[in-house]
Every structure is written in structure tokens, then in C-alpha cells.
Amino acid sequence: MILHNDPSYKIYFGDSKDDCVKSDGQINKEYFEKKLQDLKLDNLIFLKQIHSNKGICIDSPSLLNKKLILFEQEGDFIITNQRNVGIGILTADCLPVVFYDPVNHVVGVVHVGWKGAVTNIISNVIKKLKKCFNTDTSKIKIYFGPSARVCCYQISNEFIKNFDNCSFCEDIFLKKDGSLHLDLPKLVKNQLLDLGVPKGEINFDYNSCTICDLRFHSYRRSNQDPGRQATIVALK
């Protein structure tokens, strides 16, 4: 695991040592209790992820009725201005994206698969940040976590149909050794740039490839093993 410790926020990027999901697919509650303690958080919240383009805004302590709020509400992103509240997502090959708005002191975490990307989850996150906190996109900082990268994310010729109505999709496919690959991080980066996020504020340091880097859980490599790694961000 990696802990990115900024004076204003901390980000936890998990790996294959994360046992948040048991081999039978059940949630391991002890894992989340331990994370709450280890990261010294007041609350920890995860949504029931459904590959959607929807999410929630936590802008009041009244929305935090207990310490651990696990997979109760459906959605694929969370934003908050509440300090010491861990907001998290689980991934295996999908892309974890962390947002930080330094002006309003707001963080966000987003689960982006290809489905969420083509249905504009990133633009929905920005809309919600603007609505809840009046965020200026030109001030946002972004971190990409570990995901399937273009080196290994093989797709079929038919799969490209899913991207027919997608903007920014022209240069996200790569032909490699006679097969076709998808560059999901590049698609999300293109979308962020179009929405006004500065290029220099998109950090790829933690975007290792979950398929070829054996330190991570990978849905594709492991023949659909239910293991997932967590990404958690909290304001200090």
C-alpha cells in the first residue's frame, strides 16, 4: 500500500494485500474497521458500486450517522468537505480517480470503468462539485490510482461500438501485436482537460497497471477473482 500524505489530505492506495473482499465474494468488515483505526478516521464510507455515472455529496455531519457506512447507498463517486471522513471505492482493473479542490478544501473519489467513462461520470463529478461547493475546475488537483493500462487492456473489435457516441475517444485505442487495446486513463485524462482541469495537475504517479503488475488485484488477470483494492481519501 501507498499513503500519499499531503498537509491538507491523505490518500490511501491499496494493493493485493487488501482483503476487503473474501474469496467467496463477501465483504470483510474487519478490514474496514482496521482501516478506520489505522488511518485515524472518524468515519469511513463506501457506496454500492454499480458502474453508473451517479454519486453523492456529503456536506453535513448529519449525513454521517455511524462510523462505518458500508455499501448502503448505490453510486460510483463521493465528494465531501467534511474533515477526517474517509471516502472510498474498490477496484480491480477500473480506474480510481481522486479529486482535491484546494480553494474550498473538498475531496472526491471516483470509480471509473469504461461504462462510467462513456456515460460521462467525470463531467457529473465536476457538476456536483460546482453545485455543492462552487469548485473552480482550473484549481482542481487529480490523482489516478492503479488500473488496467493500455499495455494490457485488450479489447475486441466489436467492443469499440460502445464508444460510438463518446467524445475524446479518437486516440484511446492502440493496435499491438495484432490485437486492440484500450487506454482508459488517457480517455479520462482527455475528459478532465476538456472540463478545464490543468494538465500539470493530473498526477499519474500511482497509476500502475493492475494486469501486469502483480502487486495488485486484477479482475482480468485473475480469471474473475473477487479480490479488490481500496482507494480512500480524507481531508485533514
Ligand SMILES: [Zn+2]
Ligand atoms: Zn500492463
